[in-house]
Amino acid sequence: MTPAGGKNTNATPSPSPNPNPNPNTSPSPSPKTGFKDPSLRRSLALFRAFRHEQADPEACYSLLASDAANQVEAYDGPVRGRTVVDIGGGGGYFTDEFRRRGAHGYLFEPDMRELGPKPPQGAVVADGYLLPLADAVADVSFSSNVLEHVADPQTFLSEMVRVTKPGGLIYVSFTNWLSPWGGHEWAPWHYLGAERARARYSRRTGRPAKHTLGENLFAVHIGPTLRQVRARDDVKVVSARSRYWPFLAQAVAKAPGLREFATWNLLLILRRYP
Helix, strand or coil: CCCCCCCCCCCCCCCCCCCCCCCCCCCCCCCCCCCCCCCHHHHHHHHHHHHCCCCCHHHHHHHHHHHHHHHHHHHHCCCCCCEEEEECCCCCHHHHHHHHCCCEEEEECCCHHHHCCCCCCCCECCCCCCCCCCCCCEEEEEEECCHHHCCCHHHHHHHHHHCEEEEEEEEEEECCCCCCCCCHHHCCHHHHCHHHHHHHHHHHHCCCCCCCECCCECCCCHHHHHHHHHCCCCEEEEEEEECCCCCCHHHHCCCCCHHHHHCCCEEEEEEECC
């Protein structure tokens, strides 16, 4: 997500279009819900899906969305009937999954190109720095792999906190810069320098890289992010863990230095203080 400008109209979301038409019928079971988190089986399934992201984005992001929704519900209970705000959710896979589970899901994405040809009904083109939402309207504020794409992560996080109800859940994951995936499509060559990595990608593929360091990709680190979040008096850190690591997911995020390389992707679960 690269902030694209927006206007805060202090709107309060109205229920999303018919998230579950029959109130007496539970949503159908989510695919791949049998994966234990964390587990080697789950991590391998997500990794295999990621390898085919460009060829089959539907399968990749549908699996990732189901997994993320499982994580939200593991920390905060079923989302059915609750308001979930998906910030920077691209083509809407996460919003669709939350709606499928009966939530009132809303997508806010600043880049119309990322929305794709069939964005979820009611998707809003809006800046994550200034969401067009009133204070304290969301039961869950959700952001998957967005923080590394914003120039000012702290302002972005503050906006997520602002729109979350007291006691509500804030889900934030991001790919840390020193992770093997930190350079995104030109990883792991980012360890040798961003410009060198981007040039290598262009030579190898014959097309320019999507991401440019300092423009739509930023070097976000785990240690500073954790210190900044823990210093806030409006949230409590419920969990800080690797999102994809197959074992010791919380332990790896507690090891200074090592965590910058080994965590792969940090998942922060925060609770909004009243």
